Amino acid sequence: MQMGPVLAAPYHLSEDEGSEPHTYARASNPGWTGLESALAELEGVSHALVTGSGMSAITVVLRSVLSAGDVLVVPSDGYYQVRLYARERLARWGIEIREASVHEMVDAAVGAAVVIAETPSNPTLDTVDLAAVAAATTGLLVVDNTTATPLGQNPVALGADVVVASGTKALSGHSDLLAGYIGTNDADLHTAFARERLLSGSVLGPFETWLAHRSLGTAGLRFGRQCENALAVAESLSGTSTVSGVRYPGLPADPSFAVASAQMRRFGGLVSFDLGSARAVHEFVKKSELISAATSFGGIHTTADRRQRWGDPVPDGFVRLSCGIEDTVDLVADIERALN
Incomplete structure (x- = not known):
């Protein structure tokens, strides 16, 4: 496995033309x-x-x-x-x-x-x-x-x-x-x-x-913790009065639970919910100590994205939360503090 930069074509050509496993890095390497x-x-x-x-x-x-x-x-x-x-x-x-x-x-x-x-x-x-x-x-x-x-x-x-x-x-x-x-x-x-x-x-x-x-090499460990965190966060949010529309395929009450249970081994690290307004989303992120605003997801740090800003057909206060690998108790407590 090559770590350094590959320039044009570092592979040696053979007299037996066409026998080489790699000839040019854009084709294979x-x-x-x-x-x-x-x-x-x-x-x-x-x-x-x-x-x-x-x-x-x-x-x-x-x-x-x-x-x-x-x-x-x-x-x-x-x-x-x-x-x-x-x-x-x-x-x-x-x-x-x-x-x-x-x-x-x-x-x-x-x-x-x-x-x-x-x-x-x-x-x-x-x-x-x-x-x-x-x-x-x-x-x-x-x-x-x-x-x-x-x-x-x-x-x-x-x-x-x-x-x-x-x-x-x-x-x-x-x-x-x-x-x-x-x-x-x-x-x-x-x-x-x-x-x-x-x-x-x-x-x-x-x-x-x-x-x-x-x-x-660490994907299984990371993804396992992300899934654990997402379920715990979803369960906590489901009982919070200031939050509506909580979605997580691993929640038994979720509309997707039956289908997800039939074809998924793990339910992922994403949770979605609605805080009612764009301002409420920004306030939530500011008050949290562990969550940052970012539009990508799946990283080791928990992030939140207000998806309506990108044109998704969702409400202004819709949040897609990507759970990281923080301690589960710490993450849930941080979210509860930020909301309350």
């Missing part, structure tokens, strides 16, 4: 090979590719498989930049875009060439019934596994054709890199994705590759 092998094992797939970000993973997949006249289904209640990419780029290439919520995904999938499902959805934390969507999908089912991570669920085992994710978030977990990946059991799809990554340059840098692989 030893750092990617090790990380991709680990990610494939975590996701339970035979092939994995790393990319420069979660968005580049999604766009590599879509550019590889879509043609003019195809129908693409994207989540209306998932990560907003996926919708923007579909509207601003793919629609003008003659691709029909259908936006569907978690609850509309099964009906919307019928007749589509590609369906993108995100579960749990970001930021509302609704859960897609992957088996039901897979049964309704006649084309490719692509599942964004960023919020659950492969430690929480394996979408391909639940019927997906392709899994994509942002490794920037909980999987790397230290808020110090951008990364994405694609996983599949289909060798032809894998070849197409690798070709698109090569031609588009949607690649992961060598130092980021090293950092991501380094992070996998």
Whole structure:
């Protein structure tokens, strides 16, 4: 695994042309090979590719498989930049875009060439019934596994054709890199994705590759604590009068609990709730000693994001809280003090 920067092509060419495992760093390199092998094992797939970000993973997949006249289904209640990419780029290439919520995904999938499902959805934390969507999908089912991570669920085992994710978030977990990946059991799809990554340059840098692989050694410990913290925070918030709309798939009273329990091993580190106004959100963050405002999530420190500022269809006071690895008692007590 290479830690230092790779310049143009440090690999030696052979007289037996074409026999070399690596010739140019944008095509393949030893750092990617090790990380991709680990990610494939975590996701339970035979092939994995790393990319420069979660968005580049999604766009590599879509550019590889879509043609003019195809129908693409994207989540209306998932990560907003996926919708923007579909509207601003793919629609003008003659691709029909259908936006569907978690609850509309099964009906919307019928007749589509590609369906993108995100579960749990970001930021509302609704859960897609992957088996039901897979049964309704006649084309490719692509599942964004960023919020659950492969430690929480394996979408391909639940019927997906392709899994994509942002490794920037909980999987790397230290808020110090951008990364994405694609996983599949289909060798032809894998070849197409690798070709698109090569031609588009949607690649992961060598130092980021090293950092991501380094992070996998502690991913289970970190994610386990994040999930514990999220459940404890969600339970505490559910009994707080100044908070409404608490969502966490691991809460028995949550609307997504039944579906989430059937397909997830762990319920993730995100909790969402409503404080009623933008001002209340900012006051909450200021009064907390452990929480900082940040729009990424999945790191070792607890962060809060007022998602309406980015255009998500949520109320002004909607908060997506990303629980870190702080002591659970300390984190819950800090949140209670900040709210009261």
